[in-house]
Amino acid sequence: MTSEEAFPIGLSLRVAAIALGLAGPLGIGIAWVQARHRYPLRWLVEALVLLPLILPPSVIGYFLIVVFGRRGLVGPLLEGTFGVRLVFSPAGAVLASTVVALPLVVKTAQPAIEAVPPELEQVAKTLGLGPLSLLFRVTLPVAYRGVLAALVLGYARALGEFGATLMFAGNIPGLTNTMPLELFAAYQGGDDARAGLYVIVLTGMSLVVAFVAARLSPREITG
Template sequence: MDLFPIALSLRVAAIALGIAGPLGIAIAWVQAKRRYPLRWVVEALVLLPLVLPPSVIGYFLLVLFGRRGVLGPLLEGALGVRFVFSPAAAVMASTVVALPLVVKTAQPAIEAVPAELTQVGRSLGLGPLALLFRVTLPVAYRGVLAALVLGFARALGEFGATLMVAGNIPGLTNTMPIELFTAYQGGDDARAGIYVAVLTGMSLAVALVAARLSPREAAA
């Protein structure tokens, strides 16, 4: 069995979580604690990657970062970076699909933080960032950790958008889901079964951790 797809998937998912995690928690905090005009538009944009087919997400990324896209020529001309068909494209695809799951899992946990604690923090002179790190996150840590775990799992299993924007280049962009698809198409059921077992085992572990972090389990 080629271990490269496993290592690549773990690396891509970890980097994607490093981007989607802080960004998603920040968005969840703003959505939970702030009321502002067009808040519903942000809510809809966050949910959009959950309802769009992954291939459509991949197409939008190509339109933005492709060689003839909006940002692709700028990146290639200024930095010499070719985004599409690279591990960076796989990271971007995984980040986009993981972000909504992080936001929608963390937001209820942040909303559940008692307002009295925030008021006490303000009375002690804490600013917004201090309130977030010293009050909100310590109280809502179980839900936030569950959001990060689920976001990692979603990034790990990303297939459609990754195939569109990163392609299937052996030794470069062939993540586990893509390698599974390739093995099945090629009639190599044994190799496909190995990747199925690895992905299933990782997903089961993530599901167990997320269930353990749920508020109901904590109350029990």
């Protein structure tokens, strides 16, 4: 394997890891709020969480350009004030992967948190635990299987992200060409051997994720 062939693999692993580092805590936090609190416009948050699962990835990428592009709503402020340019950069690939992975984390973790017996949390509250202590010392330890499954699936979704990344980060060799993008480019270019390499890597990693997620199914949380 040449360095050019190895680059998309390493980039994809890094992008997915950073995206999970962002989507994981945020997604678990949203899942906990949705599972344990009733508040006005809760349905709106639910709908916004589901939206990236429903929209075509290319549409998500377009919205990212509208918001974070160099002429977008926030992009000029980020670039002018902090010198941060997201579009057509590895950071853009991370943002795109984070957006598409977040709903999967939320919708997988939320049922696991909802399955935690409320009686356990009530007892912990009587012992003086605050909301954060309750979350980290009671809720998450009991729901850990479902939460871990959410993180694993979120990582896999970030690893396989294609459409939004192509729209927002572009397919720039040596910079933003993640495995899914490189697979598409290799197939279009007739390089079946190169395409096959990324098919094997992505399929192998997906199988591992599928097996792990199956072992961490929510039905085993209270067992």
